[in-house]
Amino acid sequence: MYLGVGALRSDGFHDLATAFFSVNLFEFVEVMPTDDFSVSFHGPVSTDDLTTDDDNLAIRAAKALAKAGGIETGVSIRVEKHLPVAGGMAGGSADAAATLVACNELWGLDLGREGLLELGAELGADVPFSLMGGIAIGTGRGDVLSPALNRGSFEWVLVTPGGELSTPVVFNELDAHRWRTSRDTGITVIEPIVPAQVLQALRLGDAQMLAEAMHNDLQAPALKLHPRLVGVLELGERLGALSGLVSGSGPTCALLCEDADAAKQLVKALASHGIQGQRVTGPVSGAKVVE
Numbered sequence: 305m306y307l308g309v310g311a312l313r314s315d316g317f318h319d320l321a322t323a324f325f326s327v328n329l330f331e332f333v334e335v336m337p338t339d340d341f342s343v344s345f346h347g348p349v350s351t352d353d354l355t356t357d358d359d360n361l362a363i364r365a366a367k368a369l370a371k372a373g374g375i376e377t378g379v380s381i382r383v384e385k386h387l388p389v390a391g392g393m394a395g396g397s398a399d400a401a402a403t404l405v406a407c408n409e410l411w412g413l414d415l416g417r418e419g420l421l422e423l424g425a426e427l428g429a430d431v432p433f434s435l436m437g438g439i440a441i442g443t444g445r446g447d448v449l450s451p452a453l454n455r456g457s458f459e460w461v462l463v464t465p466g467g468e469l470s471t472p473v474v475f476n477e478l479d480a481h482r483w484r485t486s487r488d489t490g491i492t493v494i495e496p497i498v499p500a501q502v503l504q505a506l507r508l509g510d511a512q513m514l515a516e517a518m519h520n521d522l523q524a525p526a527l528k529l530h531p532r533l534v535g536v537l538e539l540g541e542r543l544g545a546l547s548g549l550v551s552g553s554g555p556t557c558a559l560l561c562e563d564a565d566a567a568k569q570l571v572k573a574l575a576s577h578g579i580q581g582q583r584v585t586g587p588v589s590g591a592k593v594v595e
C-alpha cells in the first residue's frame with residue numbers, strides 16, 4: 305500500500321521502496337508429474353490473454369527449479385485463477401511462487417526458504433513477496449525484502465474495473481512525465497523510501513493513519529492511461545472508504561476501510577452504483593502447500 309519509484313536503472317528496472325501487503329484472495333495451483341512442462345488455467349477469471357507456452361511465468365518457475373534440483377522430468381501445472389489478469393495484484397507472480405513451493409514438495413528437493421526466494425527473485429520482482437506473504441518492505445527492484453511489524457488485520461474492498469494496464473507501459477508513462485517536468489523545473493527523481501508514518505500505522509494496526517500515509521507513484525500514470533479509475537477511487541471514498549489507491553500498476557483499486565462492517569457496507573453501496581467490490585482482509589501467509 306506504498307509504492308515509491310526511483311530512477312530508471314541501466315537494467316531497465318526502477319529502484320523501488322515499497323510496502324507489500326498480502327490479502328486473502330488466493331490462487332490454487334496443482335502440479336502433476338509428466339514428461340514435459342505445461343500449464344492450464346481454470347476458474348472464474350478470464351484467462352484468454354494468458355500465454356501457456358514457455359514464456360509463462362509458472363512454467364519458467366518449474367523449469368528453473370528443475371534445473372536447480374537436477375530434475376529431468378516435467379510437470380503439468382493447473383492454476384485455478386481468482387486474481388485478475390494484468391490487474392496490478394501480482395497474480396502471475398503468485399502462480400510462479402506457488403509453482404515453486406508445489407514442485408519443491410513434489411520433487412522432494414527441500415530447497416528451503418532462502419533457496420526459493422533466490423530463484424523467485426530471478427523470475428520477477430514480485431515473486432519473492434508472493435512466497436513470503438505477510439507485510440514486507442521491498443527495496444532494490446522490489447525483491448529485497450524485510451518483514452514489517454504489524455498488528456491486527458486491515459479491511460479492504462477491491463474493485464477491478466474492466467481493461468488491463470501493462471506494467472512496463474505504466475512505468476514508461478511515469479518516466480516520460482518525470483522527464484517533461486525535470487526539463488521544465490530542474491527537479492530530478494530522489495531515492496524513494498517508505499515513510500515512517502506507514503511503518504507506524506502498520507505497527508499500531510491503525511487504519512486511519514494508514515489511509516493518510518498510503519501512496520503509489522504509479523497511480524498518476526495509471527489514472528492517465530485509464531481515466532475511469534479516477535471515478536472508482538472518488539466514488540469509493542465518497543461511499544465510506546478511508547482512502548483509495550491503485551494497486552501496483554493497476555487497474556485494480558484497493559479501498560481501505562475502517563473495519564469489517566464498513567467494508568461490508570461499502571460493497572453494498574458500490575453495488576447500488578453498479579460496481580462490484582470484493583471484500584478482502586490481510587495480512588495472510590505466502591504460498592504454501594494445502595491439502
Ligand code: C5P
Nearest residue numbers: 316317318320428429430445471472475
Ligand atoms: O518484475 P516484473 O517482471 O513484474 O516486471 C515487469 C516490468 O515492469 C519490467 O520489465 C519493467 O519494465 C517494469 N519494472 C520496473 N521496475 C521494477 C519492477 C518492474 O521498471 N522495479
